Amino acid sequence: MSALTLDSLNKSYGDLRALRDLSMEVPAGEIVGFVGSNGAGKSTAMRIVLGVLEADSGQVRWGGAPVDLAVRRRIGYMPEERGLYPRMKVSDQLVYLARLHGLDTASARAAMEQWTEALGIADRRGDEILKLSLGNQQRVQLAAALVHSPEILVLDEPFSGLDPVAVDVMSGVLRAQADAGVPVLFSSHQLELVESLCDRVGIIKSGAMVKFGRIEELRRTDDRRWVVDGPPPQSWVSAVPSAHVVSTDGRRSVVEVRGASADTVDQDLLRSAMAAGPVHEFSLLRPSLTELYRHVVTTDSVATARETVSA
Template identity: 50%
Template structure:
């Protein structure tokens, strides 16, 4: 487990991180979400040892990280950092060799990754000749080629079309299933919601929400229901304990004060005609994000 505890950081007089604490668990994907300037990249750089914190600790398996530990990390920066005129596979082999792989093992890893990421046919192309989306895939391959034990990825889905996102998601999930803690940031909340097991929301350098995706949803859920029926649902407006959010003919979205009120609404709706849908509604990650950063 990668553990970040009470990390603080200032740039001059500006406090950019305040007591940042969260865990990145093995075999799980942790989404790291926040607006521009929220502190995501600074936190990642402190984890990687690129920046030092003013206070706080970063540990792996309960032990303070050493330079040798960090060599086992795979990092993908938001800014592309590959050599533009170098061939894609040649560059991956070079990076793996820097991590101590034999030439044969480095070549094997590079070839396998390029195939998994859909870049097999571009292995001998210079990086600068690739589309921006394919350059992003190559950057991801560079973070993975040395078989890292921990993955830290800053905006890995930027510039990828939906099909490419699915390919990358599959590769990252395989790494998580194999035991790696995976921390990734993204502005694409729909992808984070679909992909992550755990979630950290940061704003103004402070963690505002932290936990499993399900627990965060549950803690921010209201007693909100959707009703789709054959009759006019306007009668809901006069029911005590019901607050109608949206209404259109037989469709209604509404909050209730108790579960008992919800059950009473269902009985009433069934008595008035056919009920196609009566279901609780959970907030999306985008809705939770807007709520917690206020």
């Protein structure tokens, strides 16, 4: 099965470097989330995949070969800005777009019916786009990206403006596409959604990929924290070298161990806590994607500021 690969992409607009040696891979059958602040380079990277923009250097590959026009015709793309004809009916629009992708009329109509049903907008087929809510317009946009049975999905902020029910519907559709072997790349500012839905995540800042990998890989840190519901930490934490209390309410505590010993100290912590009294909970506390993102971006910003001051 093929993977979509972005290899060392660079793009500048005059003195502004929009992408800096950006690399990532979207394996077949996986959903990859692309997160970063506005202007970080997410849309630029996606437009290069689509051929709307040309990279200054680097390459986009599909199955190891450079992406060409034939491959791009097999990509389902959903732009952040709505690209629908506002006075065209939903059914007519989707059939028209499917026909542009080479489907005959009967197949185009069948695809329109399939995706409007799957996305919960079958009863809106006869409505003009401008008469739909923003959430339903977003569902039509996803249907437009899917109507030609694409081999690759590239979606720019597909969940923007959706209510929780619509988010669940679209999440289910994307997971079904990935399960069928389609590589799915989407950008989003909704980090909790990215964390729950994606197999891998890329964090981009100022055009550079600062973190990329599976969620569990990204959440691993050199320092480990445990939640302990048991005796007051003052009675047992000091017995474990390099452990210290981050927070406590007297019973439920967060204890951190820093450095290399963090991987092997968990049993020492548990034994020490149990020696001081009954323990009702002992669990590893990993940072959420939101916390990781905040840490990565803040650390990078602080480092940049220091370099600027030093210069």
